[in-house]
Amino acid sequence: MEAEKRTTTICTVVAIDHTALSYTVCSFCERTLPENSIPSPSVTLCDHCNFTRNSSAVPHRVSTSNPSKRLFRVLMSVATDTKVFVVVVFDRAARVLFGCSAQDFIDFAKLHSFSGEIASKILEGEMLKVTLSKPKNGNAQHQRVVSVVPLKSGFRPVIDTLRELYEVRSDSSNIPCSR
Ligand SMILES: [Zn+2]
Numbered sequence: 001m002e003a004e005k006r007t008t009t010i011c012t013v014v015a016i017d018h019t020a021l022s023y024t025v026c027s028f029c030e031r032t033l034p035e036n037s038i039p040s041p042s043v044t045l046c047d048h049c050n051f052t053r054n055s056s057a058v059p060h061r062v063s064t065s066n067p068s069k070r071l072f073r074v075l076m077s078v079a080t081d082t083k084v085f086v087v088v089v090f091d092r093a094a095r096v097l098f099g100c101s102a103q104d105f106i107d108f109a110k111l112h113s114f115s116g117e118i119a120s121k122i123l124e125g126e127m128l129k130v131t132l133s134k135p136k137n138g139n140a141q142h143q144r145v146v147s148v149v150p151l152k153s154g155f156r157p158v159i160d161t162l163r164e165l166y167e168v169r170s171d172s173s174n175i176p177c178s179r
Contacts, residue, residue, distance in 0.1 A: 004134060017075040025071055031048045088142045128149065
């Protein structure tokens with residue numbers, strides 16, 4: 001079996017799909033959970049391991065009391081010097097850009113509307129050195145970003161900029177983005 005192909009390239013962020021920055025997985029087996037099962041944390045969430053349904057029967061100790069957790073999965077359109085294409089940034093790489101966990105970002109976004117939109121604006125135009133992986137089994141639609149290194153000196157994670165913006169905003173009525 002051929003190993004997945006990895007390439008490293010310099011690219012610029014063109015756009016980010018801010019409507020779906022993260023997804024929910026079962027805390028226990030880490031399988032993706034359907035989005036519509038999120039609302040009540042006490043409800044059975046995972047059909048794969050029955051974590052919440054029979055949590056007392058699950059032999060493993062689970063370190064977290066929350067049956068689900070959020071991970072980043074960011075669809076990002078990037079431009080190299082030859083082309084523009086869409087990549088998907090999973091949790092570990094996305095944390096470099098956002099500077100926090102997906103759950104932290106969601107908690108912040110709940111209190112501060114437009115966080116997603118602004119986050120995508122913050123990252124637009126950012127120069128990144130990315131390592132891309134193209135799985136051989138054509139299952140995946142987009143190349144995955146395995147690692148990311150922001151090239152701008154003094155790069156600040158999204159959450160830092162957001163916190164600063166919203167602090168500023170609380171002093172004035174100006175919203176720091178175009179609507
Ligand atoms: Zn599970």
